[in-house]
Amino acid sequence: MADYYETLGVSRGADVQEIRKAYRRLAMQHHPDRNQGSREAEERFKEVTRAYEILSSPEKRELYDRYGEQGVNRGHGGGGFGGFDFSDAIEIFMRDFGSGGGFGDLFGRRPSGTPRSPGGKGIRLRLRLTLGEVASGVDKRLRVSLLEPCEDCGATGALGSGPTLCPACNGTGQERISRHSPLGQFVSVQPCRMCAGQGEIIRDPCPTCRGEGRVREESTITVEVPAGVSTENYITLRGQGNVGPRGGPRGDITVLIAVEDHPDFKRDGNDLVHELHVTFTQAALGDHVDVPTVGGSAPLSVPAGVQTGEVLRMRGLGLPDLDGGMKGDQLVRVVVWTPEDLDRRQREALERLREVEDPVPEHAGRGRRGFWARVKEAFVP
Ligand SMILES: [Zn+2]
Ligand SMILES: [Zn+2]
Structure with missing residues (x-):
């Protein structure tokens, strides 16, 4: 029975970063292309990938820690590596390490004879929103510096006749290197050094873009922000980012939402919590007041x-639901304000009140639930 931790050479407490690092090193070491297609290397590559696949997923790792291999092999007929073959292993490696670092070339995924320009790198932007914008939804225009196709060379990066097929790799973008070592021949595949894996070379590079086929320009993009978003949300603008080098497809723009704090409201999901200060007479006699809402203000009857601590609910005055559900409420927490500086008339009035008021009753404060308990209660119809 395989011990996946031992397979990767990591401790049982290793974090995801350590697991990734250990796997990456072993995968490179045992990759069949680097081992003249040896069956043994292929088996080792499968083993380490299987271990990595389990330990890099928190859910699978937990099952494995609790129940061992049985825990993670359900659905595979329970037969050890059943259903997990070499192509699965390659798939997993490509999924997690395929882009960047030239692994695509190393693994020979580039169809030979058809070099393809890589796509533009994705970019991330942070978009700050006010609570009011969250309540209504908003179209935001953002200035962003993007790599755009170079017009001087038609995004080819080359002047004159354009790029030509790389004579070193004949357009495949790959180079096989054999080295002789005491253990035998060692063959590795790497991006062609003459064309940097592009499959084509430029004899007469465009001076505007220095052969890149793209130049940086200021652009304006519009982000449609739906109502009800929160700081955990992000919006992906697919294919609206940087163009790739030499006519490669555009990458994505990921817009990370950041909702600013509001001085009058605290957000609790779709509900807004507002603290309302009232005077002693407003609390004792009741009153009709206007309270601020995210859209302006609204009347509220204070019973x-x-x-202090009681919560009054203003139905439907919270935030819209991102998924189109019910609008949230505004929850108003009452706080009775004690005056700090009394003038002579106020003092006299209060002293007269003292002569007639009742003492605080025995039951005051007893059985009174806390603020958050009341907020929760407000959700129960
Ligand atoms: Zn080449
Ligand atoms: Zn150019």
Whole structure:
């Protein structure tokens, strides 16, 4: 029975970073292209990939830690590596390490004779939104510096007759290198050094873009932000980012949402919590007041005898639901404000009140639930 931790040579407490690093090193070491297609290397490559696939997924790792291989082989007929073959292993490696670092070339995924320009790198932007913009939804225009096709060379990077097939690799973008070592011949495939894996070379590079086929320009993009987003959300603008070198497809723009704090409201999902300060007489006698809402203000009736900490619900005055569900509520937490500086008339009035008021009753504060308990209660119809 395989111990996946041992297979990768990591401790049981290793974090994802360590697991990735260990796997990457072993995968490179045992990759069949680097081992003259040896069956043994292929088996080792499968083993380490299988171990990596389990330990890099928190769910699978937990099952493995608890139940061992049985825990993660359900659905594979329970037969060890059943259903996990070499192509699965390559698939997993490509999925997690395929882009960047030239692994695509190393693994010979580039169809020979058809070099393809790589796509533009994805970019990330942060978009700050006010609570008001979250409530209504908004179209935001953003200035962004993007790599655009070079017009002087038609995005080819070359002047005159354009790029020509690389004579070193004959357009495949790959180079096989054999080295002799005491253990025998060692063959590796790497990106062609003459064309940097492009499959074509430029004899007469465009001076505007220095052969890149693209230049940096200021652009404006519009981001449609739906109502109800929060800081955890992001918006992907597919194919609107940088163009790739020499006519490669555009990458994506990922817009990370950042909702600014609001001085009057705290957000709790789709609900907004607002703290309302009332005077002693407003609390004792009741009142009609206007309270700020995210869209302006709205009237609220303060019931006579309201206590500090009580929560009044203003239905439907919260934030819209991102998935189109019910709008949230505004929850108003009442706080009775005690005056700090009394003038002579106020003092006299309060002293007269003291002569007639009742003492605080025995039951005051007892059985009174906390603020958050009341907020939760407000969700129960
Ligand atoms: Zn080449
Ligand atoms: Zn150019």
